[in-house]
Amino acid sequence: MPFPMPLRGVVPPVLTPLTPAGEVDLPSARRLTEHLVAAGVHGLFALGSSGEAAYLTDAQRRTVLEAVVDTAAGRVPVLAGVIDITTARVRDRAADAVRAGADALVATAPFYTRTHPVEIADHYRRVRGAADLPLFAYDIPAAVHTRLPRDVVLRLATEGTLAGLKDSSGDDGSIRRLLVELRHRSPGFCVLTGSELTVDGALLAGADGVVPGLGNVDAHGYVRLHAAARAGDWAAARAEQDRLATLFELTEAGDPAAMGPSSSALGAFKAAVHLQGLIDCPATAAPQVPLDAAAVERVRARLVGAGLL
Amino acid sequence: MPFPMPLRGVVPPVLTPLTPAGEVDLPSARRLTEHLVAAGVHGLFALGSSGEAAYLTDAQRRTVLEAVVDTAAGRVPVLAGVIDITTARVRDRAADAVRAGADALVATAPFYTRTHPVEIADHYRRVRGAADLPLFAYDIPAAVHTRLPRDVVLRLATEGTLAGLKDSSGDDGSIRRLLVELRHRSPGFCVLTGSELTVDGALLAGADGVVPGLGNVDAHGYVRLHAAARAGDWAAARAEQDRLATLFELTEAGDPAAMGPSSSALGAFKAAVHLQGLIDCPATAAPQVPLDAAAVERVRARLVGAGLL
Amino acid sequence: MPFPMPLRGVVPPVLTPLTPAGEVDLPSARRLTEHLVAAGVHGLFALGSSGEAAYLTDAQRRTVLEAVVDTAAGRVPVLAGVIDITTARVRDRAADAVRAGADALVATAPFYTRTHPVEIADHYRRVRGAADLPLFAYDIPAAVHTRLPRDVVLRLATEGTLAGLKDSSGDDGSIRRLLVELRHRSPGFCVLTGSELTVDGALLAGADGVVPGLGNVDAHGYVRLHAAARAGDWAAARAEQDRLATLFELTEAGDPAAMGPSSSALGAFKAAVHLQGLIDCPATAAPQVPLDAAAVERVRARLVGAGLL
Amino acid sequence: MPFPMPLRGVVPPVLTPLTPAGEVDLPSARRLTEHLVAAGVHGLFALGSSGEAAYLTDAQRRTVLEAVVDTAAGRVPVLAGVIDITTARVRDRAADAVRAGADALVATAPFYTRTHPVEIADHYRRVRGAADLPLFAYDIPAAVHTRLPRDVVLRLATEGTLAGLKDSSGDDGSIRRLLVELRHRSPGFCVLTGSELTVDGALLAGADGVVPGLGNVDAHGYVRLHAAARAGDWAAARAEQDRLATLFELTEAGDPAAMGPSSSALGAFKAAVHLQGLIDCPATAAPQVPLDAAAVERVRARLVGAGLL
Numbered sequence A, B, C, D: 001m002p003f004p005m006p007l008r009g010v011v012p013p014v015l016t017p018l019t020p021a022g023e024v025d026l027p028s029a030r031r032l033t034e035h036l037v038a039a040g041v042h043g044l045f046a047l048g049s050s051g052e053a054a055y056l057t058d059a060q061r062r063t064v065l066e067a068v069v070d071t072a073a074g075r076v077p078v079l080a081g082v083i084d085i086t087t088a089r090v091r092d093r094a095a096d097a098v099r100a101g102a103d104a105l106v107a108t109a110p111f112y113t114r115t116h117p118v119e120i121a122d123h124y125r126r127v128r129g130a131a132d133l134p135l136f137a138y139d140i141p142a143a144v145h146t147r148l149p150r151d152v153v154l155r156l157a158t159e160g161t162l163a164g165l166k167d168s169s170g171d172d173g174s175i176r177r178l179l180v181e182l183r184h185r186s187p188g189f190c191v192l193t194g195s196e197l198t199v200d201g202a203l204l205a206g207a208d209g210v211v212p213g214l215g216n217v218d219a220h221g222y223v224r225l226h227a228a229a230r231a232g233d234w235a236a237a238r239a240e241q242d243r244l245a246t247l248f249e250l251t252e253a254g255d256p257a258a259m260g261p262s263s264s265a266l267g268a269f270k271a272a273v274h275l276q277g278l279i280d281c282p283a284t285a286a287p288q289v290p291l292d293a294a295a296v297e298r299v300r301a302r303l304v305g306a307g308l309l
Helices: A026-038 A058-072 A087-100 A117-130 A150-158 A172-185 A199-205 A219-230 A234-252 A261-275 A293-305 B026-038 B058-072 B087-100 B117-130 B150-158 B172-185 B199-205 B219-230 B234-252 B261-275 B293-305 C026-038 C058-072 C087-100 C117-130 C150-158 C172-185 C199-205 C219-230 C234-252 C261-275 C293-305 D026-038 D058-072 D087-100 D117-130 D150-158 D172-185 D199-205 D219-230 D234-252 D261-275 D293-305
Strands: A044-046 A078-081 A104-108 A135-139 A164-167 A190-193 B044-046 B078-081 B104-108 B135-139 B164-167 B190-193 C044-046 C078-081 C104-108 C135-139 C164-167 C190-193 D044-046 D078-081 D104-108 D135-139 D164-167 D190-193
Touching: A026 A044, A026 A058, A044 A058, A058 A078, A058 A087, A058 C087, A087 A104, A087 A117, A087 C058, A104 A117, A117 A135, A117 A150, A135 A150, A150 A172, A172 A190, A172 A199, A172 B234, A199 A219, A199 A234, A199 B199, A199 B234, A219 A234, A234 A261, A234 A293, A234 B172, A234 B199, A261 A293, B026 B044, B026 B058, B044 B058, B058 B078, B058 B087, B058 D087, B087 B104, B087 B117, B087 D058, B104 B117, B117 B135, B117 B150, B135 B150, B150 B172, B172 B190, B172 B199, B199 B219, B199 B234, B219 B234, B234 B261, B234 B293, B261 B293, C026 C044, C026 C058, C044 C058, C058 C078, C058 C087, C087 C104, C087 C117, C104 C117, C117 C135, C117 C150, C135 C150, C150 C172, C172 C190, C172 C199, C172 D172, C172 D234, C199 C219, C199 C234, C199 D199, C199 D234, C219 C234, C234 C261, C234 C293, C234 D172, C234 D199, C261 C293, D026 D044, D026 D058, D044 D058, D058 D078, D058 D087, D087 D104, D087 D117, D104 D117, D117 D135, D117 D150, D135 D150, D150 D172, D172 D190, D172 D199, D199 D219, D199 D234, D219 D234, D234 D261, D234 D293, D261 D293
Parallel strands: A044 A078, A078 A104, A104 A135, A135 A164, A164 A190, B044 B078, B078 B104, B104 B135, B135 B164, B164 B190, C044 C078, C078 C104, C104 C135, C135 C164, C164 C190, D044 D078, D078 D104, D104 D135, D135 D164, D164 D190
Antiparallel strands: none
């Protein structure tokens, strides 16, 4: 499909269902994708951090992306994460994503290596040069340990290298400055926030959309929140966001003494969609610590509290 | 004055004017304070980071706090920063602030030392026990290199140790979760955001007010922003915030190769109020690198662009 | 070859020579490898950070590893880096390394994702279970942003999962504690330090060997340093280390305003071996910023000063 | 006393004994100081991190420094920490230390504020200009969250602003580079390592001495280690260091789930000297979490194992 620019709305980072043996569960992937499209989301982000892309082999990534693209069937665009360490490797991932039928690519700055703003800009130009699809920068300092400098994003936006930004920096002040500058310099550029918790404020500030991991669990909620904001009904948007902020506490279901916060959050998302019947098995990829039974009960209680079970 | 709980509105962190010799410039401190009160701010925060408290001796701190309290003259409450390394030292600073007539105290977690959530809670209880004034926690991880854990803030709020939070974490998602939980558990608790750039979103989310360093430069702008938000005119609030976000670029006036971002921002705030005639001398405290003439011209251009000169 | 346990001595992380077009330069890779073996090194570490493994595609990694293994021809063991984001991906890299004939594997903790000590231990067990070669843990917090906890290393050493540790933490105090505990609990375990600058102290403390990036530039120097330490001639070891510490300044040849420290160091290593005639082209992999002519002259001056040109 | 330059040897950071009520226990401070001098240490560092300077009020700091100076009675020089946030405040602390009779001052870079190398250099020049005593820079990034740049230290050494460096960076590679450069440019400059665990290697590398917190617990051990190194008996130095590295494990006596590593280490040092009868009460300053009885037993077991009880 021709990619809508700017993409506006709710673009969940689709979870990657796995079998108990750790392989991609294709029927569940299709079922979850269909559920999200039916809920009215405006795009899908496959192979993002919530999609456990970091844990999947290249073959597994191809498999899941093909399933999402095939199920979306052109009804909404599919953005594909091309998460890898540095430029040449990302270009290999981009080639895979093009072949699988993605509508746009989402790439981080180089990681593992220590990098430099000049290298980050060169990196995006080389990735863009290797794949003829709109390219989003993925600003996720918690993973890559580098911030995307605002002036680099602005330059790459203005010159056409980047079509958009998926911002998971959590730094809403910095995004605000970017949005104000983009309005004059590159109005078609698309800014999607990755924060589940400040979507009302981000849309008020001019962001185009949101990529909420929690959107796998309550897609309808985010679609309502987005619609209220677009209609200028900020009281309704705020109330919906507050409800979702309470639901978000399921990400802390895991025992903090026994597992990290990332395993807890991804495990809780999967437990929640499993409890909702959207996927067959709640397993996360190794070596993540799985939720124990008590944690799953905490997830269930949150779902009940939110009226989702 | 009896402290209004929760304090709502614009509470600028008052700059500390200095003479060329580095001493507190009392007439300028009084003039700037009077200007802020006349602009309609709802409180004053003396001896914060923007007030260069970190650079002032104890004697200088007492001098400037007395001037702000005396000039405010009960028209708005004065919050006093009691910035020091650990508990016993903060208690000494708190005793000074009580004597100077502050209406509330603002204290960070311990710094320099590596600390622990249990110690942070104990720290606040001991500070509160030593001074009979409302106590705000100051969450400023860029300075103290520790985040205030949300559950610690909630517990200290519920038990009455803390009256409020001055949040300079920049983590608006975390504040949102706190606001949602506080609404049920401690509705009188006061949350002030320290971010100049997301005030519309923070007020939409339920924050009580804002402590903007940039409020020294454009107090009227923040007062208008706050009023629009309180009136539910979110389009007007957003437009005012966008204008202030552009003005905020003056904080980057300094040459990044020659000075740090903090010296640039504090130097720019002081240059701006000096250009506006509100203080006599734009000097910042040693050992901060001063702005050079080209940087001051960049500040002037921003003020002209914002209609402030 | 049967892997010598513990491996003792100098194990340079072999640079990966590239053509101007960015492909692996096989003749240069063979020439450099042969030079190192002839200089008397005790092992070779292919596909480490100095080998730019982070920048190479999987195909390029296979190519260079095969060349190093083939050139070493069993005279010294070849350790192969299997640098990838998480467990399943590392297992794919390990399978490639086994096929290419590596004698041992070197794997980091998971990165990009936020991890947990329990997950790190599980990660190493799963990697070890997938490839029947001695496995070294690579502790490189500057790249993966996690320290390997000492108790995890000790447990994995004692149970036989890990054969050794390549320590690039720069935390010599922590290594000392590990060495003291290993002596009792797992005496065959091999500890190699990645620090070029404290080899005399590390060998005095009981480390088995060193993996010096600078060893590509002055292999003979490190071989002499190791021999002096083994002979108990600590004055000679210290003098050799001091000389190498001066030579190490070539890593700062690049302009710090124009490039990062990593690009400067890798560019300088390659410029140095190019100036010595050991490789045909000094190019580093994209998107690293290349050294300019002035920087190359600084490298040359250091080589002349060290008697290497 | 005229300050010996360079100071060489063992310079323990003297613990600050407290009463159960949290006041300075002067008789215990004198007893511990006398014990250290009698054990043959070469200097004393009062009001360092191990001396809990961060937790003491200015009045308490003066009291303990006077006690140490008075007890030392000119037999060994007393270095005084002047730990405070920024320049003007450090100058106030320095004036206090001069009045109390210190022989040299030890100052960190500015903290709490974000700083810049130019500001750090200016900071040290201003502190030096305010107090006519040899000035040591205290490089402790774990506390101040800034590294002292090597070129700044070299410049301040060469120009005479700094007399020495107390290095608690844990970065022995960086110290090695500094030592090599200092030998040519500023041979009288004094480098003391703060690492308890790599003293043999540091002395081999050319460091002048060591400031071991553990030296409060086993001063004789560090004096023997230093003497062996000075005599060139590196095997004996290494054996003594290995023994002390095992003893160092007492710093982890505290329950990591209930307290931070700093409280555990300081609590363990105080418990150990209390068990040895050198101080009357093992209390640490508020708000540090105290060791529980089980932790004290772990400390006792370590002392017994080391032959100190």
